[in-house]
Amino acid sequence: MGKSSKDKRDAYYRLAKEEGWRARSAYKLLQLDEEFNLFEDVTRVVDLCAAPGSWSQVLSRVLIKGEKYGRAGWQEKQAATRNYVLGLKEERPLAESLAKLELKDEKIKPRQGVKIVAIDLQPMSPLDGVTTLRADITHPSTIPLMLKALDPETYDPSAASPSAPVDLVISDGAPDVTGLHDLDIYVQSQLLWAALNLALCVLKPGGKFVAKIFRGKDVDLLFAQLKIVFQRVRVAKPRSSRASSIEAFVVCEGFCPPEGFSASLDKPLNSNSTFTSTPPKSSSNPTRTLRADGCIELDLGSEPPSDDEDMEEGGQRWIAPFLACGDLSAYDADATYQLPKDRVSLDPVQPPTAPPYRRALEMRKLAGGAYGKTKMK
Amino acid sequence: MPPILQHECTRVPVTELASCGALLVAAEGPFLRFHHARDSRYIASKRVFKAQTVHGISVYSEEHGGVINFIIWGGPLIRAVQVHLQDERLHVCLSDVVKASDWILDLAPCLSSLEDQTEYEKGTCVAVTAHNALLQVTIERRDRHAGTQNVFTLTLSELTTSSRSILYSAHVFWESNDCVLVAAGTAFGEIMYWSWSRDPLTGSSSCIHRIFLGHEGSIFGIRISRELSSDCCQNLKRIIASCSDDRTIRIWDVSDVAVKASHTRPDQITNPERTRHTGFSNASFDPNPFSSSECLAIGWGHMSRVWTVRFIESTLCEGALLLLSTGEDASSRTWKLLVNIDKDAALPYKLLQQDCAAHHSGKNIWSSTIHGDTIEKQRVICGAADAKITMHPLARNSELAQQSIVYEYTVPDILSLAQVSNALPISEASQHTHKSSKKAEFFRSYCFLDGSSFLLTTNSGNVFVGSTQERSAPHASRGLSTSVLVDQAEDLSGYSICTSEPTYGVAFVAGSKGTLYMYFKTSATWSKFGFMKGKIGEMFAAPVSQPNDHKVVALLITIMGQKEAQLLYVDIAANPQPHIIRTIMVPISEVLTGSVITSMALAVDADTRFLYLGFRRGSVAVYSIAQDQPEPSESATLFRVMEKIHGDETVTALAWESSSSHDSPGHLTSVGRDGCLVIHHVDSHANSVELVHSLTLPIGPNLEGCYFSQGHLLVHGFSSKKWVLYNVTNEEEVMGIETGGAHRSWAFQPGSISQDGGSIVWTRASSMHVCSQTEPNHSVVRPGGHGREIKAVAVSHGPSHRLIATGAEDTDIKLFEYIDGELLFRRTLRKHTTGIQHLQWSANGEYLFSSGGCEEFYIWRVRQVASAVSIGVVCEFTYAPESEHADARIMSFDVTRRNLGYDIAMVFSDSNIKVYRYNPAAAVRWQPLAKGLYFTSCLTQCLFVSPERLLTVGTDGHTAVWSLSSEAIRLSTDSARSASTLSWQQPVRIHQSSSKSMASHQLNDSTQLIVSGGDDGSLAILLTDSTRSTSSSEMAYTAPPVLLNRTHASAVTACAIISHKQGIYVLTSGNDQWIRIWEAKIHEQGNGTLPATSLYGADIVSVSRLGRVKTSVADVSSMAVLDAAEDRPVARVLLCGVGMEVVRVEWDGTA
Structure with a gap:
């Protein structure tokens, strides 16, 4: 797909380039924040699987530079860009109207004591106020590295737990999917468990954890596990995430480690060695409510496990409540937009990292023939 | 009892294959399927896990008497299986399932248990997990007579602990009874080679021997070779093969690793890279990337990711090792490891690709195995994401790769061959003339x-x-x-053509002077039998059935510059000379058909013969010939012209099929250089010609011939580089010969034994090439379906025939039938260039409507055809995109019958809704009726709730109702009429975000039940009244919309409604791979729990949960009711996604 047609097909891809985000996924975090107010009273954040860094970029702009992406400002900005993109007549050019919006947020207040650590296996370009680490989040040696990055002055390698725990752990990590679905779901769940294990080590009580999750097979087992260590677990899909993808984000609030639980990356939890404490009976009763618009909302309550379950993976299953986030006036990641004819397609803020098959493409090009058709990025 | 859901037929990717003695075992989801290895006949299938897909099969002991023991694994689960094949019956005995602490990547039985009979009662295996831990699996057999259940017990113990980083592949290999070698490939492109060893004195220990860096992506497949013999492959003792995301296969040398020695001293391996960071090595960030000095060779060839690589065990080494790889590009390739003779080469060895077999559709060959008793008979068996299993001979060197060796001859070669075996003496003079001839000597023509x-x-x-x-x-x-020299004819010098009638073994040759020659193979006679006035342009031959035993061939001859062709009846076996018994003049109309005839077919009616001629300009002319009434100056009568049936391209071949019932009507099959296969139903008595089939074949565009063989239709032709013989009936390639493109001089003859081969001769670079094949280049163990995920399904409920249409991401539409518990593939419809979005049949099953991206919308006429093709498909209508760039997707549409035509409402990804009328019988077939625009969000669903009202849902989760004005829907003959404008009303928020699936069901004359499955995991239930007026004031809904939350842990991507004995049941499914069944009850009055609202009235819908079952189909996209008669005890639904599954609903719950 060419740059221009991708612009039309993917409103957020285009918008990210226009607003200087490293990747369209920045909007996912912004829209999650709109719904859940994630950054409220947050100063210490760990961003896992951070590359190319768009989530850290959001953290940097919101927490360090103090830029506001509040709901009102967001909507105005949306309306302005949308009118611009739809080619609607507007008196002011976009930059001007956006600049005006920026001016409105004149009370830019950088927060005090902000610490952001971004970790990824891949190297990542530096960001203002963000400490980046190239590390494997599943590796036990990563924790001391991370703790040291959080508190370079006061870090005490002998201390078992960090001196000042973290308010928020976020992870937008996903494996390259193979197409072998159960393997992909397994690898994604391993990434989630890895992020959770790390979060268990550094999160302060009441802290939040946000991670990408595949709403695929056995995701209800994962939900049930998360429900044990967090007071509130919801699954959210920002409108900037395509409806056609099984990607969603689990938003866990109110970290409450079970009594006597001590986290460690040496003995990480995973899908096969779960929390030993029995999950709180999340059984709920059926409800039938009349919504203000006259629709009736039903919830049949928790599902009783049937005697002859047709599966091997036992254990508590629970369906987390779903929340779509991002205002309806925001762009639709699935829609096709008609763009003005004279529109100039921008280059991405950060070119994609070289794919692993880059050399294979070069080899093919050398071989010529049909191979020569292959486009080089 | 609530209804019970049962899996009836599962077609999902083949994830593992194993050749176990007389059996071929394939894993398809949680099922094992057993086939005879000898002839690949299906024996039985057994569900070995409940919901877990089988990932591996390993034989751990094979004993006599048809009992085979093997162990299977999938995810973290392990199970032992014993099968006993006796008199075509298979007895399967299973152990309990044990669960490991982690996902298992590989498992290997200990060598001793294969040989030692006393070990039979006990087996030991080791398994390696996705976190590089080694597990021991002990299989113990209980007393045989103790009971019938669970004769095995499995126990698991951990030998080494896990590492942190995740592996994508691993291989375990027993070096000896006490030592296991492990090669592990990480997600970050690292290879770890380590071993575990147990010693009765010092206990067990493990040791990392090597870490190889070099792959630029995750490692998906890895194998350790057995110990190589000393005289083989230079001095290599042991090597490792790996394949990766980076499209390469790499070979690594571990010959110098002394496994035993390293366990006796402390671990000396340090990982210097670990001290720097724990992430990826990246060349652009790490200035000194690790040298990959141990890398012996790199193989390039796969077009995308490589999933598996294996060594091919063989005793014949010939100084080279063979490997087999499979990949995402749906190809399997064989490789030979050879010493790199080039001294300057960077690597000491090279991997040369020997063969590439691609007989699967779409993407991803996940599994492969080698089967064969002897090296000559070794075959590669592949299983892919298309659920198909194929088998092809293993190519040991690249010349044998195509099973057909191409032999090459020059004219002198033929001459010298003729001298050796010649019956006729070749005069010196003739040889002399050849040499001195000014004309270049080359091959002219073949038959x-x-x-x-x-x-x-x-x-x-x-x-x-x-x-x-x-x-x-x-x-x-x-x-x-x-080679026999038949003649050296002066008048064939400089120009000659030939044609033949192989059923009689007769060939006709003619040149520029007009002399007609004939060669009759039976008697090896060569004779002149006629003269024409002029240079012969083309000749076509066909047998003429005769009441007596006379062998008569009809020979059509065109003479250059003449407006008439001649049809000669030649009595080929007449004594003493063949002679022409009848001459019929065939007038050619330059205006109607053009003058160049390119193909011919003869059809016989009760008293008339029909001559079909195909022309270079794409048309076919039909002539009638009086039957057996020879007159002195006979002439064929032009009966009909079928214009441009292959556009402007050459009609290269015609074949006539009489209907079996009576002689008159039949089917005319034609192929042309437009790449199309076309079939017409022709009834000459009624003078009717009807196009019943026209589809583009995947082998074109230069289709050159077609013929019938054993009830199958075969077509052959040239693609860019190859000549291909293709079986249209089962859509398999039979032969594929590299000819270097299309050629002028060539001939093909099907094999006499079966439809599966033949011989081709062609001229390329002035030499003659001969190639023949007696078997197809591959055989199909099990037919498959789509090679990519299915996005839409529709089942026709016409009066006669139930057809299933599926549309997939691979842009194909496929037709299936469900017969006796099997989904039988019938036909592929290729025309879309984007993934299919939606499919729908007309109520009578005659029309299939399909939509995709780039504003593609087609209307297909589908019918039964009494021909080898059996299902005829014609694309009757192609929608012309209206937007400037035609880049919106047609997300969904609905079709409703109106009088003689169909009203079609489509919704687009750019928020447009458009309504059209299609009337196949009208002069203006396609008319716009109305259009409208929602906001900017993508619309995903569209449904007629009455002939005048439409309902849509978009990614914003709101329904909207659109009313068609009576003016808009009035039948009109005015072609220039413009579409009226639609506007939406009555928005209802039924989901938080997109509606992913929708189904509707007519409850009675006025009330329709609509269910919508949302991305938010909820199910919305709506009741609409079709009799209500379309004025904006009147609500379309007759009850408050009911929104059922948390029905699935994922998006609800498929739903269906079945009614049974007054009950209404809703089936739903989603990416969480559950299928759930719900009962929806519509009460007469409000059920009292909630007050009636002024807007919608009484709350009358209640829902209850009835049951659930897991499905093996991932990425479920759609569901359709297969059969659901009110009075039957069962109903069936078909679920589609990555594969297909038929689920049976047993109503009384006790069946």
Whole structure:
């Protein structure tokens, strides 16, 4: 797909380039924040699987530079860009109207004591106020590295737990999917468990954890596990995430480690060695409510496990409540937009990292023939 | 009892294959399927896990008497299986399932348990997990007579602990009874080679020997070779093969690793890279990337990711090792490891690709195995994401790769061959003239006399008959064994053409002077039998059935510059000379058809013969000939012209099929250089011609011939580089020969034994090439379906025939039938260039409507055809995109019958809704009726709730109702009428975000039940009244919309409604791979729990949960009711996604 047609097909891809985000996924975090107010009273954040860094970029702009992406400002900005993109007549050019919006947020207040650590296996370009680490989040040696990055002055390698725990752990990590679905779901769940294990080590009580999750097979087992260590677990899909993808984000609030639980990356939890404490009976009763618009909302309550379950993976299953986030006036990641004819397609803020098959493409090009058709990025 | 859901037929990707003695075992989801290894006949299938897909099969002991023991694994689960094949019946005995602490990547039984009979009662295996831990699996057999259940017990113990980083692949290998070698490939492209060893004195220990860096992506497959013999492959003792995301296969040398020695001293391996960071190595960030000095060779060839690589065990080494790889590009390739002779080469060895087999559709060959008792008979079996299993011979070197060796001959070769075996003496003079001739000597034309001999002419006028030798070996190809010089005719010098009628073994040759020659193979006679006035342009031959035993061939001849062709009836076996018994003049109309005839077919009616002629300009002309009433000046009558049936391209071949019932009507099959296969139903008495089938074939565009064989239709032709013989009936390639493109001089003759081969001869670079094949290039163990995920399904409920149409991401639409518990593939419809979005049948099953991206929308006429094709498909209508760039997707549409036509409402990804009328019988077939625009969000669903009202849902989760004005829907003959404008009303928020699936059901004359499955995991239930007025004031809904939350842990991507004995049941499914069944009850009055609202009235819908079952189909996209008669005890639904699954609903719950 060419740059221009991708612009039309993917409103957020285009918008990210226009607003200087490293990747369209920045909007996912912004829209999650709109719904859940994630950054409220947050100063210490760990961003896992951070590359190319768009989530850290959001953290940097919101927490360090103090830029506001509040709901009102967001909507105005949306309306302005949308009118611009739809080619609607507007008196002011976009930059001007956006600049005006920026001016409105004149009370830019950088927060005090902000610490952001971004970790990824891949190297990542530096960001203002963000400490980046190239590390494997599943590796036990990563924790001391991370703790040291959080508190370079006061870090005490002998201390078992960090001196000042973290308010928020976020992870937008996903494996390259193979197409072998159960393997992909397994690898994604391993990434989630890895992020959770790390979060268990550094999160302060009441802290939040946000991670990408595949709403695929056995995701209800994962939900049930998360429900044990967090007071509130919801699954959210920002409108900037395509409806056609099984990607969603689990938003866990109110970290409450079970009594006597001590986290460690040496003995990480995973899908096969779960929390030993029995999950709180999340059984709920059926409800039938009349919504203000006259629709009736039903919830049949928790599902009783049937005697002859047709599966091997036992254990508590629970369906987390779903929340779509991002205002309806925001762009639709699935829609096709008609763009003005004279529109100039921008280059991405950060070119994609070289794919692993880059050399294979070069080899093919050398071989010529049909191979020569292959486009080089 | 609530209804019970049962899996009835599952077609999902084949994830593992194993050749176990007399059995071929394939894993398809949680099922094992057993086939005879010998002839790949299906025996039985067994569900070995409940919901877990089987990922691995390993034989751990094989004993006599048809009992095979193996162990299977999938995810973290392990199970032992014993099968006993006795008199075609298979007895399967299973152990309990044990669960490991982690996902298992590989498992290997200990060598001793294979041989030692006393070990039979106990087996030991080791398994390696996705976190590089080694587990021991002990299989113990209880007393045979203790009971019938669970004769095995499995116990697991951990030998080494896990590492942190995740592996994508691993291989375990027993070096000895006490030592296990492990090669592990990480997600970050690292290879770890380590071993575990146990010592009775010092206990067990593990040791990392090597870490290899070099792959630029995750490692998906890895194998350790067995110990290589000393005289083999230079001095290599042991090597590792790996394949990766980076499209390469790499070979690593571990010959110098002394496994035993390293365990006796402390671990000395340090990982210097670990001290720097724990992430990826990246060349652009790490200035000194690790040298990959141990890398022996790199193989490039796969077009995308490589999933598996394995060593091919063979005793014949010939100084080279063979490997087999499979990949995402749906190809399997064989490789040879050779010493790199080039001294300057960077790597000491090279991997040369020997063969590439691609007989699967779409993407991803996940599994492969080698089967064969002897090296000559080794075959590669592949299983792919298309659920198909294929088998092809293992190519040991690249020349044998195509089973058919191509033999090459020059004109002198043929001459010298003729001298050796010649019956006629070749005069010195003739040889002399050849050498001194000013004309270049080259091959002119070829035609086959039968399956093994052919006639050829050369530019100097020589006529040879060559024959190929038969060899006993099944795959051996045949070169030219003899060549006989038949004649050296002066009047064939400089120009000659030939044609043949292989059923009689007769060939006709003609040149520029007009002399007609005939060669009759039975008597090996060559004779002149006629003269024409002028240069012969084209000749076509066809047998003429005769009441007596006379062998008569109809020979159509065109003479250059003449407006008439001549049809000669030649009595070929007449004594003493063949002679022309009848001459019919065939007038050619330059205006109607053009003058160049390119193909011919003869059809016989009760008293009339019909001559079908195909022309270069794409048309076919039908002539009638009086039956057996020879007159002195006979002439054929132009009866009809079928215009431009192949557009402007050459009609290259025609074939006539009479209907079996009576003689008159039949089917005319034609192929052309437009790449299309076209079939017409022709009834000459009624003078009717109807197009019943027209589809583009995947082998074109230069289709050159077609014929019927054993009830199958075969087509052959040239693609860019290859000549391909293709079986249209089962859509499999039979032969594929590299010819270097299309050629002018060539001939093909199907094999006489079966439809599965034949011989082709062609001229390329002035030499003659001969190639023949007696078997197809691959065989199909199990037919498959789509090679990519299915996005839409629709089942026709017409009066006669139930057809399933599926549309997938691979842009194909496929038709299936469900018969006796099997989904039988029938036909592929290729025309879309984007993934299919939606499919729908007309109520009578005659029309299939399909939509995709780039504003593609097609209307297909589908019917039964009494022909080898059986289902005829014609694309009757192609929608012309209206937007400037045609880049929106047609997300969904609905079709409703109106009078003689259909009203079609479509919704687009750019928020447009458009309504059209299609009337196949009208002069103006396609008319716009109305259009409207929602906001900017993508609309995903569209439904007629009455003939005048539409309901849509978009990614914003809101329904909207659109009313068609009476003006808009009035029948109109005015072609210029413009579409009226639609506007939406009555928005209801039924989901938080997109509606992913929708189904509707007519409850009675007025009330329709609509369910919508949302991305938010909820199910919305709506009741609409079709009799309500379309005025904006009147609500379309008759009850408050009911929104059922948390029905699935994922998006609800498929739903269906079934009614049974007054009950209404809703089936739903989603990416969480659950299928759930719900009962929806519509009460007469409000059920009292909630007050009636002014807007919608009483709350009358209640829902209850009835049951659930897991499905093996991932990425479920759609569901359709297969059969659901009110009075039957069962109903069936078909679920589609990555694969297909038929689920049976048993109503009384006790069946």
